[in-house]
Amino acid sequence: MFPNISRARKWYHSTQDGLVRLKYVVHRASVEGISQMTADEIFGMTEEEWRKYLKDRLEEHELYASLALLASCEGAIRQDMEWRVNNRRRHHLRFRRISTGSYVKLSSIINRWRMALGANSHVDGHLRKLSHLYVGRNALAHGRARPGDVGFVVVWEHLRKIEQKWKQEVPDFQGF
Numbered sequence: 001m002f003p004n005i006s007r008a009r010k011w012y013h014s015t016q017d018g019l020v021r022l023k024y025v026v027h028r029a030s031v032e033g034i035s036q037m038t039a040d041e042i043f044g045m046t047e048e049e050w051r052k053y054l055k056d057r058l059e060e061h062e063l064y065a066s067l068a069l070l071a072s073c074e075g076a077i078r079q080d081m082e083w084r085v086n087n088r089r090r091h092h093l094r095f096r097r098i099s100t101g102s103y104v105k106l107s108s109i110i111n112r113w114r115m116a117l118g119a120n121s122h123v124d125g126h127l128r129k130l131s132h133l134y135v136g137r138n139a140l141a142h143g144r145a146r147p148g149d150v151g152f153v154v155v156w157e158h159l160r161k162i163e164q165k166w167k168q169e170v171p172d173f174q175g176f
Helices: 005-025 036-043 047-086 092-096 104-115 123-139 152-169
Strands: none
Touching: 005 036, 005 047, 005 152, 036 047, 047 092, 047 104, 047 152, 092 104, 092 152, 104 123, 123 152
């Protein structure tokens, strides 16, 4: 099953909850249900050590979750392109030309959509925003992002709005 942005959001919240709940293991003799690696790392921490540990893990989680969210979105856009080409759906000719044989940059796919819909389309600005989000994603994926650079909730809200506007313009768009 391919992850979509809704599933990425559920994962983000459930794993964030799990990190916060680890506090209950710090001073307990029983670490049932916790990996040995995590138990060794957190058992017996002082309150100050715990706060720093949790802050660091939540910052890492924010970066990884944002990356997972953008990866899910990218995968869905690529799947839509393949579906469009293979099923001769609206705009399939634009994508067939770039999808034969080799890897296609996401920016090329987004730019094809922008050309297909036109600069005056109400979704064009949203597609430009999507391209900008992937500049941030590339910094994140290549180790150049710092905690606070890419926030999951902000990215999530942008993607939902972009998806909504895109589907209004292209009703058969498969979404993220």
